[in-house]
Amino acid sequence: MADATGSEMKSGSFMSEKSAKIFVAGHRGLVGSAIVRKLQESGFANLVLRTHSELDLTSQSDVESFFATEKPVYVILAAAKVGGIHANNTYPADFIGVNLQIQTNVIHSAYTHGVKKLLFLGSSCIYPKFAPQPIPESALLTGPLEPTNEWYAIAKIAGVKMCQAYRLQYKWDAISGMPTNLYGPNDNFHPENSHVLPALMRRFHEAKANDSEEVVVWGSGSPLREFLHVDDLADACVFLMDQYSGFEHVNVGSGVEVTIKELAELVKEVVGFKGKLVWDCTKPDGTPRKLMDSSKLASLGWTPKISIKDGLRQTYDWYLENVVQKKQ
Numbered sequence: 001m002a003d004a005t006g007s008e009m010k011s012g013s014f015m016s017e018k019s020a021k022i023f024v025a026g027h028r029g030l031v032g033s034a035i036v037r038k039l040q041e042s043g044f045a046n047l048v049l050r051t052h053s054e055l056d057l058t059s060q061s062d063v064e065s066f067f068a069t070e071k072p073v074y075v076i077l078a079a080a081k082v083g084g085i086h087a088n089n090t091y092p093a094d095f096i097g098v099n100l101q102i103q104t105n106v107i108h109s110a111y112t113h114g115v116k117k118l119l120f121l122g123s124s125c126i127y128p129k130f131a132p133q134p135i136p137e138s139a140l141l142t143g144p145l146e147p148t149n150e151w152y153a154i155a156k157i158a159g160v161k162m163c164q165a166y167r168l169q170y171k172w173d174a175i176s177g178m179p180t181n182l183y184g185p186n187d188n189f190h191p192e193n194s195h196v197l198p199a200l201m202r203r204f205h206e207a208k209a210n211d212s213e214e215v216v217v218w219g220s221g222s223p224l225r226e227f228l229h230v231d232d233l234a235d236a237c238v239f240l241m242d243q244y245s246g247f248e249h250v251n252v253g254s255g256v257e258v259t260i261k262e263l264a265e266l267v268k269e270v271v272g273f274k275g276k277l278v279w280d281c282t283k284p285d286g287t288p289r290k291l292m293d294s295s296k297l298a299s300l301g302w303t304p305k306i307s308i309k310d311g312l313r314q315t316y317d318w319y320l321e322n323v324v325q326k327k328q
Protein backbone atom coordinates (compact mmCIF):
# COMPACT_ATOMS: atom_id res chain seq x y z
CA MET A 1 0.00 0.00 0.00
CA ALA A 2 1.25 3.55 -0.77
CA ASP A 3 1.82 5.98 2.13
CA ALA A 4 1.33 9.79 2.02
CA THR A 5 4.64 10.23 0.15
CA GLY A 6 3.70 7.70 -2.51
CA SER A 7 6.08 5.09 -1.05
CA GLU A 8 5.19 1.51 -1.78
CA MET A 9 6.87 -0.14 1.18
CA LYS A 10 6.64 -3.64 -0.27
CA SER A 11 10.07 -5.01 -1.10
CA GLY A 12 12.05 -8.13 -1.91
CA SER A 13 11.07 -8.69 -5.55
CA PHE A 14 14.32 -7.50 -7.19
CA MET A 15 16.45 -10.45 -6.02
CA SER A 16 13.89 -12.94 -7.33
CA GLU A 17 13.94 -11.47 -10.87
CA LYS A 18 17.33 -12.69 -12.06
CA SER A 19 16.35 -12.58 -15.72
CA ALA A 20 14.85 -9.06 -15.64
CA LYS A 21 16.62 -6.59 -17.93
CA ILE A 22 18.72 -4.15 -15.87
CA PHE A 23 20.34 -1.02 -17.33
CA VAL A 24 23.47 -0.06 -15.38
CA ALA A 25 24.36 3.42 -16.66
CA GLY A 26 28.09 4.20 -16.31
CA HIS A 27 29.16 0.53 -16.17
CA ARG A 28 32.83 1.24 -16.88
CA GLY A 29 33.26 3.68 -13.99
CA LEU A 30 34.28 3.00 -10.37
CA VAL A 31 30.72 2.50 -9.14
CA GLY A 32 29.06 1.09 -12.27
CA SER A 33 31.72 -1.60 -12.73
CA ALA A 34 31.38 -2.68 -9.09
CA ILE A 35 27.58 -2.86 -9.45
CA VAL A 36 27.95 -5.02 -12.59
CA ARG A 37 30.34 -7.37 -10.70
CA LYS A 38 27.87 -7.62 -7.81
CA LEU A 39 24.86 -8.23 -10.05
CA GLN A 40 26.72 -10.90 -12.04
CA GLU A 41 27.91 -12.61 -8.83
CA SER A 42 24.29 -12.58 -7.62
CA GLY A 43 23.11 -14.37 -10.79
CA PHE A 44 21.60 -11.49 -12.79
CA ALA A 45 22.06 -12.48 -16.43
CA ASN A 46 20.29 -9.82 -18.46
CA LEU A 47 22.30 -6.62 -18.06
CA VAL A 48 22.07 -3.94 -20.72
CA LEU A 49 25.21 -1.82 -20.91
CA ARG A 50 26.32 1.08 -23.12
CA THR A 51 29.64 2.90 -23.14
CA HIS A 52 29.68 6.69 -23.32
CA SER A 53 30.59 6.55 -27.01
CA GLU A 54 27.74 4.10 -27.74
CA LEU A 55 25.15 6.22 -25.89
CA ASP A 56 25.73 9.81 -24.80
CA LEU A 57 23.35 10.23 -21.88
CA THR A 58 23.34 14.02 -22.30
CA SER A 59 21.42 13.52 -25.57
CA GLN A 60 17.71 13.49 -24.77
CA SER A 61 16.75 11.99 -28.14
CA ASP A 62 19.36 9.19 -27.93
CA VAL A 63 18.30 8.32 -24.39
CA GLU A 64 14.65 8.28 -25.47
CA SER A 65 15.31 5.89 -28.36
CA PHE A 66 17.48 3.67 -26.17
CA PHE A 67 14.67 3.23 -23.63
CA ALA A 68 12.04 2.79 -26.37
CA THR A 69 14.11 0.01 -27.96
CA GLU A 70 15.60 -1.77 -24.95
CA LYS A 71 12.74 -1.35 -22.43
CA PRO A 72 14.77 -2.20 -19.31
CA VAL A 73 12.83 -3.30 -16.22
CA TYR A 74 15.28 -1.83 -13.68
CA VAL A 75 17.75 1.09 -13.89
CA ILE A 76 20.78 1.86 -11.72
CA LEU A 77 22.10 5.32 -12.58
CA ALA A 78 25.88 5.39 -11.95
CA ALA A 79 26.80 7.61 -14.91
CA ALA A 80 27.79 11.15 -14.03
CA LYS A 81 30.46 13.80 -14.44
CA VAL A 82 32.61 12.97 -11.39
CA GLY A 83 35.86 14.33 -9.96
CA GLY A 84 37.73 15.50 -6.92
CA ILE A 85 37.99 18.91 -5.31
CA HIS A 86 40.16 20.45 -8.05
CA ALA A 87 37.97 19.22 -10.94
CA ASN A 88 34.79 20.38 -9.18
CA ASN A 89 36.33 23.81 -8.57
CA THR A 90 37.71 24.17 -12.12
CA TYR A 91 34.78 22.94 -14.26
CA PRO A 92 31.63 24.18 -12.44
CA ALA A 93 29.59 24.46 -15.66
CA ASP A 94 30.28 20.81 -16.57
CA PHE A 95 29.53 19.58 -13.07
CA ILE A 96 26.13 21.23 -12.91
CA GLY A 97 25.18 21.06 -16.61
CA VAL A 98 26.26 17.54 -17.61
CA ASN A 99 24.88 16.01 -14.42
CA LEU A 100 21.52 17.76 -14.74
CA GLN A 101 21.28 16.59 -18.36
CA ILE A 102 22.24 12.95 -17.69
CA GLN A 103 19.96 12.46 -14.71
CA THR A 104 16.99 14.36 -16.20
CA ASN A 105 17.15 12.35 -19.44
CA VAL A 106 17.56 8.98 -17.74
CA ILE A 107 15.00 9.49 -14.97
CA HIS A 108 12.33 10.90 -17.31
CA SER A 109 12.78 8.27 -20.07
CA ALA A 110 12.91 5.47 -17.50
CA TYR A 111 9.57 6.60 -16.11
CA THR A 112 8.02 7.11 -19.56
CA HIS A 113 9.06 3.67 -20.81
CA GLY A 114 7.67 1.74 -17.86
CA VAL A 115 10.81 0.99 -15.81
CA LYS A 116 9.67 -0.68 -12.60
CA LYS A 117 12.30 0.81 -10.27
CA LEU A 118 15.25 3.22 -10.57
CA LEU A 119 18.14 3.88 -8.19
CA PHE A 120 19.74 7.34 -8.43
CA LEU A 121 23.15 7.90 -6.84
CA GLY A 122 23.95 11.23 -5.23
CA SER A 123 26.84 12.08 -2.94
CA SER A 124 27.57 13.20 0.63
CA CYS A 125 28.37 16.66 -0.79
CA ILE A 126 24.61 17.37 -1.02
CA TYR A 127 24.68 18.28 2.67
CA PRO A 128 25.49 21.74 4.09
CA LYS A 129 29.17 22.52 4.70
CA PHE A 130 28.56 22.77 8.45
CA ALA A 131 25.95 20.02 8.84
CA PRO A 132 25.62 18.26 12.22
CA GLN A 133 27.97 15.25 12.46
CA PRO A 134 27.26 12.44 11.80
CA ILE A 135 25.00 13.84 9.06
CA PRO A 136 21.42 12.51 9.07
CA GLU A 137 19.33 12.40 5.89
CA SER A 138 17.18 15.20 7.38
CA ALA A 139 20.11 17.69 7.11
CA LEU A 140 19.45 18.12 3.38
CA LEU A 141 18.73 21.78 2.46
CA THR A 142 19.28 23.11 5.98
CA GLY A 143 22.28 25.36 5.24
CA PRO A 144 24.81 26.68 2.68
CA LEU A 145 26.85 24.19 0.63
CA GLU A 146 30.66 23.78 0.45
CA PRO A 147 31.71 26.25 -2.32
CA THR A 148 34.24 23.88 -3.98
CA ASN A 149 31.47 21.48 -4.99
CA GLU A 150 28.21 23.41 -4.84
CA TRP A 151 27.56 23.09 -8.60
CA TYR A 152 27.79 19.31 -8.47
CA ALA A 153 25.82 19.25 -5.21
CA ILE A 154 22.97 21.33 -6.70
CA ALA A 155 22.69 18.86 -9.62
CA LYS A 156 22.67 15.91 -7.20
CA ILE A 157 20.04 17.57 -4.98
CA ALA A 158 17.90 18.09 -8.11
CA GLY A 159 18.27 14.34 -8.85
CA VAL A 160 17.06 13.40 -5.36
CA LYS A 161 14.15 15.82 -5.68
CA MET A 162 13.26 14.55 -9.16
CA CYS A 163 12.98 10.99 -7.81
CA GLN A 164 10.77 12.26 -4.98
CA ALA A 165 8.60 14.33 -7.34
CA TYR A 166 8.02 11.39 -9.72
CA ARG A 167 7.16 9.19 -6.72
CA LEU A 168 4.64 11.76 -5.46
CA GLN A 169 3.00 12.57 -8.78
CA TYR A 170 3.16 9.20 -10.54
CA LYS A 171 3.58 6.73 -7.63
CA TRP A 172 6.75 5.61 -9.42
CA ASP A 173 9.42 3.66 -7.52
CA ALA A 174 12.48 5.92 -7.85
CA ILE A 175 14.88 5.81 -4.89
CA SER A 176 18.15 7.62 -4.08
CA GLY A 177 21.32 6.46 -2.31
CA MET A 178 23.91 8.97 -1.00
CA PRO A 179 27.35 7.36 -0.94
CA THR A 180 30.22 8.78 1.08
CA ASN A 181 33.73 9.12 -0.50
CA LEU A 182 34.42 5.90 -2.44
CA TYR A 183 37.52 4.08 -3.70
CA GLY A 184 38.46 0.77 -5.32
CA PRO A 185 39.13 -0.90 -8.70
CA ASN A 186 38.46 1.22 -11.82
CA ASP A 187 38.87 4.47 -9.89
CA ASN A 188 40.13 7.53 -11.75
CA PHE A 189 43.87 7.92 -11.02
CA HIS A 190 44.29 11.27 -12.85
CA PRO A 191 46.98 13.38 -11.09
CA GLU A 192 44.81 16.51 -10.71
CA ASN A 193 41.17 15.67 -11.44
CA SER A 194 40.75 12.53 -9.29
CA HIS A 195 39.69 12.17 -5.65
CA VAL A 196 42.29 12.20 -2.89
CA LEU A 197 42.74 8.45 -2.40
CA PRO A 198 43.59 7.43 -5.98
CA ALA A 199 45.60 10.67 -6.43
CA LEU A 200 47.80 9.84 -3.43
CA MET A 201 48.14 6.18 -4.39
CA ARG A 202 49.50 7.17 -7.78
CA ARG A 203 51.73 9.95 -6.40
CA PHE A 204 53.29 7.69 -3.73
CA HIS A 205 53.74 4.89 -6.26
CA GLU A 206 55.49 7.17 -8.77
CA ALA A 207 57.63 8.74 -6.02
CA LYS A 208 58.74 5.27 -4.87
CA ALA A 209 59.47 4.19 -8.45
CA ASN A 210 61.51 7.37 -9.08
CA ASP A 211 63.32 7.31 -5.68
CA SER A 212 61.91 10.76 -4.85
CA GLU A 213 62.49 12.10 -1.36
CA GLU A 214 59.12 13.77 -0.89
CA VAL A 215 55.49 13.74 -1.97
CA VAL A 216 53.26 16.82 -2.07
CA VAL A 217 49.82 16.47 -0.47
CA TRP A 218 47.15 19.17 -0.86
CA GLY A 219 45.72 21.35 1.88
CA SER A 220 46.39 21.27 5.63
CA GLY A 221 45.80 17.55 6.20
CA SER A 222 43.20 18.32 8.88
CA PRO A 223 39.90 17.67 6.96
CA LEU A 224 38.13 14.47 7.95
CA ARG A 225 36.73 12.10 5.33
CA GLU A 226 34.78 8.85 5.56
CA PHE A 227 35.84 6.22 2.98
CA LEU A 228 33.82 3.24 1.75
CA HIS A 229 35.12 0.51 -0.57
CA VAL A 230 33.12 0.46 -3.80
CA ASP A 231 32.33 -3.27 -3.44
CA ASP A 232 30.52 -2.44 -0.19
CA LEU A 233 28.66 0.36 -2.00
CA ALA A 234 27.64 -2.04 -4.80
CA ASP A 235 26.36 -4.51 -2.21
CA ALA A 236 24.34 -1.69 -0.60
CA CYS A 237 22.89 -0.66 -3.99
CA VAL A 238 21.64 -4.19 -4.68
CA PHE A 239 20.27 -4.32 -1.12
CA LEU A 240 18.38 -1.03 -1.64
CA MET A 241 16.99 -2.20 -5.00
CA ASP A 242 15.59 -5.23 -3.21
CA GLN A 243 14.64 -3.88 0.20
CA TYR A 244 13.87 -0.16 0.00
CA SER A 245 11.10 1.73 -1.72
CA GLY A 246 10.90 4.91 0.35
CA PHE A 247 10.56 8.63 -0.42
CA GLU A 248 13.65 9.78 1.48
CA HIS A 249 17.20 9.26 0.18
CA VAL A 250 19.42 6.82 2.14
CA ASN A 251 22.98 7.52 3.35
CA VAL A 252 25.57 4.85 2.52
CA GLY A 253 28.73 5.20 4.61
CA SER A 254 31.31 3.13 6.45
CA GLY A 255 31.07 5.01 9.75
CA VAL A 256 34.88 5.24 9.84
CA GLU A 257 36.58 8.60 9.26
CA VAL A 258 40.23 9.58 9.02
CA THR A 259 42.02 12.90 8.61
CA ILE A 260 43.66 13.48 5.23
CA LYS A 261 47.01 13.30 7.09
CA GLU A 262 46.09 9.84 8.47
CA LEU A 263 44.92 8.76 5.01
CA ALA A 264 48.22 9.92 3.48
CA GLU A 265 50.17 7.91 6.08
CA LEU A 266 48.03 4.82 5.40
CA VAL A 267 48.50 5.03 1.62
CA LYS A 268 52.23 5.72 2.06
CA GLU A 269 52.54 2.55 4.15
CA VAL A 270 50.56 0.36 1.72
CA VAL A 271 52.61 1.61 -1.24
CA GLY A 272 55.90 1.35 0.69
CA PHE A 273 57.13 4.91 0.07
CA LYS A 274 59.84 5.86 2.58
CA GLY A 275 60.21 9.63 1.99
CA LYS A 276 58.43 12.57 3.62
CA LEU A 277 55.17 14.43 3.08
CA VAL A 278 55.06 18.11 2.13
CA TRP A 279 51.77 19.97 2.57
CA ASP A 280 50.67 22.41 -0.17
CA CYS A 281 48.47 24.82 1.75
CA THR A 282 47.67 26.85 -1.39
CA LYS A 283 45.25 24.01 -2.30
CA PRO A 284 41.72 24.04 -0.79
CA ASP A 285 40.74 21.82 2.14
CA GLY A 286 37.08 21.72 1.14
CA THR A 287 34.51 20.78 3.72
CA PRO A 288 36.09 20.23 7.19
CA ARG A 289 34.15 17.04 7.97
CA LYS A 290 31.38 14.96 6.36
CA LEU A 291 30.71 11.81 8.31
CA MET A 292 27.39 10.33 7.29
CA ASP A 293 24.84 8.99 9.73
CA SER A 294 24.11 5.62 8.09
CA SER A 295 21.87 4.34 10.89
CA LYS A 296 18.81 4.30 8.62
CA LEU A 297 20.52 1.81 6.27
CA ALA A 298 21.77 -0.20 9.27
CA SER A 299 18.23 -0.37 10.65
CA LEU A 300 17.08 -1.77 7.29
CA GLY A 301 19.66 -4.55 7.74
CA TRP A 302 22.79 -3.53 5.79
CA THR A 303 26.31 -2.84 7.12
CA PRO A 304 29.70 -2.61 5.33
CA LYS A 305 32.32 -5.36 5.49
CA ILE A 306 35.62 -4.08 4.05
CA SER A 307 38.09 -2.30 6.39
CA ILE A 308 40.07 0.64 5.00
CA LYS A 309 43.36 -1.25 5.44
CA ASP A 310 42.14 -4.30 3.47
CA GLY A 311 40.46 -2.07 0.91
CA LEU A 312 43.62 -0.01 0.35
CA ARG A 313 45.77 -3.14 -0.16
CA GLN A 314 43.27 -4.64 -2.59
CA THR A 315 43.05 -1.35 -4.51
CA TYR A 316 46.84 -0.99 -4.68
CA ASP A 317 47.13 -4.58 -6.00
CA TRP A 318 44.51 -3.73 -8.63
CA TYR A 319 46.39 -0.53 -9.54
CA LEU A 320 49.68 -2.42 -9.95
CA GLU A 321 48.10 -5.11 -12.12
CA ASN A 322 45.75 -2.97 -14.21
CA VAL A 323 47.39 0.44 -14.50
CA VAL A 324 51.15 0.06 -13.88
CA GLN A 325 51.70 -3.29 -15.63
CA LYS A 326 49.54 -2.32 -18.61
CA LYS A 327 51.71 0.77 -19.21
CA GLN A 328 54.91 -1.32 -19.29
Ligand SMILES: NC(=O)C1=CN([C@@H]2O[C@H](COP(=O)(O)OP(=O)(O)OC[C@H]3O[C@@H](n4cnc5c(N)ncnc54)[C@H](OP(=O)(O)O)[C@@H]3O)[C@@H](O)[C@H]2O)C=CC1
Pocket residue numbers: 025026027028029030031032051052053055056057058077078079080081082102121122123124178179180181182183186187188195
Ligand atom coordinates in the same frame (compact mmCIF):
# COMPACT_ATOMS: atom_id res chain seq x y z
N1 LIG B 1 33.68 8.30 -6.65
C1 LIG B 1 33.19 8.72 -5.49
O1 LIG B 1 33.93 8.90 -4.50
C2 LIG B 1 31.72 8.95 -5.35
C3 LIG B 1 30.82 8.76 -6.39
N2 LIG B 1 29.48 8.99 -6.20
C4 LIG B 1 28.51 8.85 -7.29
O2 LIG B 1 28.57 7.58 -7.90
C5 LIG B 1 28.26 7.70 -9.29
C6 LIG B 1 29.37 7.08 -10.11
O3 LIG B 1 30.60 7.72 -9.81
P1 LIG B 1 32.00 7.06 -10.22
O4 LIG B 1 31.80 5.66 -10.61
O5 LIG B 1 32.96 7.43 -9.17
O6 LIG B 1 32.38 7.92 -11.51
P2 LIG B 1 33.30 7.49 -12.75
O7 LIG B 1 33.80 8.75 -13.34
O8 LIG B 1 34.27 6.44 -12.34
O9 LIG B 1 32.25 6.81 -13.75
C7 LIG B 1 31.24 7.57 -14.33
C8 LIG B 1 30.76 6.81 -15.55
O10 LIG B 1 29.75 7.61 -16.21
C9 LIG B 1 30.03 7.62 -17.60
N3 LIG B 1 29.55 8.86 -18.21
C10 LIG B 1 29.88 10.12 -17.89
N4 LIG B 1 29.27 10.99 -18.71
C11 LIG B 1 28.52 10.24 -19.58
C12 LIG B 1 27.66 10.54 -20.65
N5 LIG B 1 27.44 11.81 -21.03
N6 LIG B 1 27.08 9.54 -21.30
C13 LIG B 1 27.30 8.25 -20.96
N7 LIG B 1 28.09 7.89 -19.94
C14 LIG B 1 28.70 8.88 -19.25
C15 LIG B 1 31.54 7.56 -17.68
O11 LIG B 1 31.96 7.14 -18.94
P3 LIG B 1 33.25 7.87 -19.57
O12 LIG B 1 34.35 7.71 -18.55
O13 LIG B 1 33.47 7.10 -20.83
O14 LIG B 1 32.86 9.29 -19.77
C16 LIG B 1 31.85 6.56 -16.57
O15 LIG B 1 31.73 5.23 -17.03
C17 LIG B 1 28.07 9.19 -9.58
O16 LIG B 1 26.72 9.50 -9.57
C18 LIG B 1 28.76 9.84 -8.41
O17 LIG B 1 28.18 11.07 -8.11
C19 LIG B 1 29.00 9.41 -4.99
C20 LIG B 1 29.84 9.61 -3.94
C21 LIG B 1 31.26 9.41 -4.02
Ligand SMILES: C[C@H]1O[C@H](OP(=O)(O)OP(=O)(O)OC[C@H]2O[C@@H](n3cnc4c(=O)[nH]c(N)nc43)[C@H](O)[C@@H]2O)[C@@H](O)[C@@H](O)C1=O
Pocket residue numbers: 082083084085086088123124125148149152180181182192193194195196197199200217218219223225260283284285286287
Ligand atom coordinates in the same frame (compact mmCIF):
# COMPACT_ATOMS: atom_id res chain seq x y z
C1 LIG C 1 33.16 12.45 -3.10
C2 LIG C 1 33.26 13.95 -3.05
O1 LIG C 1 34.53 14.38 -3.50
C3 LIG C 1 34.75 15.78 -3.60
O2 LIG C 1 34.93 16.33 -2.33
P1 LIG C 1 36.17 16.05 -1.41
O3 LIG C 1 35.81 15.02 -0.40
O4 LIG C 1 36.64 17.34 -0.86
O5 LIG C 1 37.20 15.41 -2.45
P2 LIG C 1 38.69 15.04 -2.69
O6 LIG C 1 38.80 13.59 -2.59
O7 LIG C 1 39.12 15.66 -3.97
O8 LIG C 1 39.53 15.78 -1.54
C4 LIG C 1 39.46 15.42 -0.18
C5 LIG C 1 40.50 16.15 0.63
O9 LIG C 1 41.79 15.63 0.27
C6 LIG C 1 42.70 16.70 0.05
N1 LIG C 1 43.77 16.25 -0.84
C7 LIG C 1 45.08 16.10 -0.50
N2 LIG C 1 45.83 15.75 -1.56
C8 LIG C 1 44.94 15.62 -2.59
C9 LIG C 1 45.14 15.25 -3.95
O10 LIG C 1 46.25 14.98 -4.42
N3 LIG C 1 44.01 15.20 -4.72
C10 LIG C 1 42.76 15.48 -4.22
N4 LIG C 1 41.69 15.39 -5.04
N5 LIG C 1 42.58 15.87 -2.94
C11 LIG C 1 43.66 15.94 -2.14
C12 LIG C 1 41.82 17.79 -0.50
O11 LIG C 1 42.46 19.06 -0.42
C13 LIG C 1 40.59 17.66 0.40
O12 LIG C 1 40.82 18.29 1.62
C14 LIG C 1 33.61 16.54 -4.20
O13 LIG C 1 34.18 17.56 -4.98
C15 LIG C 1 32.62 15.66 -4.80
O14 LIG C 1 33.14 15.02 -5.94
C16 LIG C 1 32.19 14.60 -3.86
O15 LIG C 1 31.04 14.28 -3.73
